[in-house]
Amino acid sequence: MERILATFALAANVAPAVEQVRSRPPSAARSSSDEAWIIDLCDAVLGKKAIRQHRFPFLLGDAGPSGRRVLLPVDAFYPELGLAIEYHERQHSGRVRFFDDRPTVSGVSRGEQRRRYDDYRRTLLPLHGCALVVFDYSEFEHTSAGRLLRTERDREIITARLRDHVTIATV
Numbered sequence: 001m002e003r004i005l006a007t008f009a010l011a012a013n014v015a016p017a018v019e020q021v022r023s024r025p026p027s028a029a030r031s032s033s034d035e036a037w038i039i040d041l042c043d044a045v046l047g048k049k050a051i052r053q054h055r056f057p058f059l060l061g062d063a064g065p066s067g068r069r070v071l072l073p074v075d076a077f078y079p080e081l082g083l084a085i086e087y088h089e090r091q092h093s094g095r096v097r098f099f100d101d102r103p104t105v106s107g108v109s110r111g112e113q114r115r116r117y118d119d120y121r122r123t124l125l126p127l128h129g130c131a132l133v134v135f136d137y138s139e140f141e142h143t144s145a146g147r148l149l150r151t152e153r154d155r156e157i158i159t160a161r162l163r164d165h166v167t168i169a170t171v
Contacts, residue, residue: 034148035087038135039076041158042085050076050085059124061117062106072117074125074132084125086134088118090146133161 043049054077060069076085102110125132139157141149148154 034089034137035075037148037150038087038140038154038158039085041155042076042162045155045159045162046078046081048078048080050078052076054084056125056128056130058128059120062104062108062113064105072120074121077130082130084121084130084132086118086121086132088134088136090137135161 039050039052052075053073055071055073057071059072059074061072063069074084075087077083078085104110104113106113108116121132122134135158137146137148140154141151143149
């Protein structure tokens with residue numbers, strides 16, 4: 001049936017009504033981000049590849065005017081370990097005007113919404129059997145703007161933090 005719809009759609013020069021969902025590679029900005037650096041180090045320390053930006057059905061954002069709620073992502077998820085990782089940039093621990101002043105669908109400031117969503121993750125993931133490890137930028141060497149310097153010490157910090165939660169495959 002999908003092939004038939006695709007054939008008709010191609011003939012009419014429109015997109016088929018039924019499409020396979022394709023995973024897109026991460027954007028260049030995301031793959032070079034501090035978050036990606038930290039998750040790459042977690043992958044190396046654990047000897048496993050995380051699912052990036054994984055969404056759980058029980059982790060929902062605030063309802064918008066239409067009542068629609070989106071699934072909230074975690075930065076990384078290791079299903080076989082029951083482990084989620086979050087990396088908190090500067091805007092998670094302090095006010096950053098650029099990020100915090102944006103209006104949101106639920107009518108609260110973006111900063112308040114971020115705090116609320118961080119609390120949801122911290123509360124709901126363990127209730128569903130998933131450990132959560134949060135790495136904050138302040139744990140690592142960083143610039144005054146909060147960007148990581150990406151030193152060898154980063155891996156040592158991650159190894160020490162993950163040791164309490166899982167068996168380390170590669171130290």
